[in-house]
Amino acid sequence: MKVLVINCGSSSLKYRLIETETKEVICKGLCERIGIDGGHFKYEVTGSDRGFEKDVDLPDHNTAVDILIKAVTDPEHGVVADVSEIGAVGHRIVHGGDKFTGATLITPEVMSVIEECSDLAPLHNPANIQGIRSCRKVMPDTNMVGVFDTAFHQSIPEKAYLYGIPYEYYEKYGIRKFGFHGMSHEYVARETAAMLGKDIKEVKTIVCHLGNGASITAVNGGKSVDTSMGYTPLDGIIMGTRCGSLDPEIVHAMADDTGDSLEEVMKVLNFKSGLYGLSGNISSDMRDIEDAYAAGNEAAVRAFDTYIYTIVKYIGSYIAVLGGIDALTFTAGIGENSPTVRKHVCSYLKGLGVEIDSAANEQGRGGRCISTADSAFKVFTIPTDEEMSIALSTAEVVAKHNA
Ligand code: AMP
Numbered sequence: 001m002k003v004l005v006i007n008c009g010s011s012s013l014k015y016r017l018i019e020t021e022t023k024e025v026i027c028k029g030l031c032e033r034i035g036i037d038g039g040h041f042k043y044e045v046t047g048s049d050r051g052f053e054k055d056v057d058l059p060d061h062n063t064a065v066d067i068l069i070k071a072v073t074d075p076e077h078g079v080v081a082d083v084s085e086i087g088a089v090g091h092r093i094v095h096g097g098d099k100f101t102g103a104t105l106i107t108p109e110v111m112s113v114i115e116e117c118s119d120l121a122p123l124h125n126p127a128n129i130q131g132i133r134s135c136r137k138v139m140p141d142t143n144m145v146g147v148f149d150t151a152f153h154q155s156i157p158e159k160a161y162l163y164g165i166p167y168e169y170y171e172k173y174g175i176r177k178f179g180f181h182g183m184s185h186e187y188v189a190r191e192t193a194a195m196l197g198k199d200i201k202e203v204k205t206i207v208c209h210l211g212n213g214a215s216i217t218a219v220n221g222g223k224s225v226d227t228s229m230g231y232t233p234l235d236g237i238i239m240g241t242r243c244g245s246l247d248p249e250i251v252h253a254m255a256d257d258t259g260d261s262l263e264e265v266m267k268v269l270n271f272k273s274g275l276y277g278l279s280g281n282i283s284s285d286m287r288d289i290e291d292a293y294a295a296g297n298e299a300a301v302r303a304f305d306t307y308i309y310t311i312v313k314y315i316g317s318y319i320a321v322l323g324g325i326d327a328l329t330f331t332a333g334i335g336e337n338s339p340t341v342r343k344h345v346c347s348y349l350k351g352l353g354v355e356i357d358s359a360a361n362e363q364g365r366g367g368r369c370i371s372t373a374d375s376a377f378k379v380f381t382i383p384t385d386e387e388m389s390i391a392l393s394t395a396e397v398v399a400k401h402n403a
């Protein structure tokens with residue numbers, strides 16, 4: 001089935017057309033600066049020079065979807081003769097609250113529930129909803145499926161998703177851990193089982209999704225049992241600009257000490273903290289931090305060491321929660337591309353019998369085992385592919401619906 005994957009932000013729309021049987025990416029691209037001056041459209045066709053890019057006015061998401069459908073069906077540049085060749089559209093939706101445990105066919109009722117979840121992700125869900133509406137306009141008869149960042153973590157047990165605050169905050173206001181990056185964790189856990197040559201039901205693994213945003217998930221038998229992000233993506237390990245978990249009283253202290261409002265403090269914790277803040281504003285990008293670290297820059301060493309330490313703490317606690325693991329897998333921008341980060345994390349795990357094969361660790365991007373044969377558990381690096389994960393889940397939902 002040909003699945004169009006749509007990932008809509010407030011001013012951008014990423015898309016990818018995937019043949020799910022062969023896992024082939026037919027074409028992909030991006031609409032940028034939607035609703036702002038300087039709109040731009042990019043369209044790439046795999047293995048062909050039929051793609052193009054152009055500056056174009058993109059006043060709204062409807063226009064962006066129109067332009068992308070025109071490109072995909074264009075007699076000269078297109079990859080399908082007619083829009084009816086697209087079997088389904090898979091929409092990335094950031095927050096499904098505790099309402100969705102998996103990918104779901106989007107009906108009017110489901111649409112209302114997604115709208116209800118907007119309170120939990122006010123920056124993301126409204127854009128995702130707009131993407132669905134715009135696609136419906138040009139493809140009114142095509143099945144649309146919602147794939148949620150939060151759904152994979154709905155298997156987390158109550159003891160792990162509750163916070164130690166009065167229970168009524170959960171009952172009345174739904175304050176609990178949700179977790180994010182679900183598509184990535186699910187996809188990478190499956191790939192990890194495949195690399196081990198085992199049925200996913202028999203595998204215990206920890207997936208480290210280390211990108212600009214980052215989270216670590218304990219996966220038992222293909223199900224998420226705990227994850228480092230929480231009620232929001234601010235929780236967990238130190239990230240590019242997010243602080244990760246901290247004593248809540250610090251928020252109070254930061255406001256008192258500076259005279260900043262609560263809102264201003266939250267901005268600092270979201271956008272000026274993490275690697276960026278700890279390094280004294282060198283950068284939120286790990287490549288810059290590593291360069292400065294290699295040059296002996298003290299602030300970079302401080303940021304890097306603290307970053308590694310928080311990752312190791314989560315790995316250690318999840319090994320305990322899972323009662324041992326078969327594999328530890330690194331993925332996303334930093335996890336896939338930084339041998340230095342992997343080496344430093346794994347050097348803490350030597351006491352647990354983990355041995356890294358330095359040559360394998362230094363090799364470039366790609367799925368590989370980076371531990372030695374004697375290592376207590378395998379360590380992998382596996383490229384994540386959230387779009388493929390969305391396409392496969394979408395095809396599965398539509399196949400079930402049509403059965
Ligand atoms: P993502 O959010 O998954 O796209 O990851 C983005 C992050 O990956 C960037 O902030 C970079 O810090 C990091 N990154 C990408 N390439 C490298 C690399 N070769 N070495 C270290 N970090 C990298």
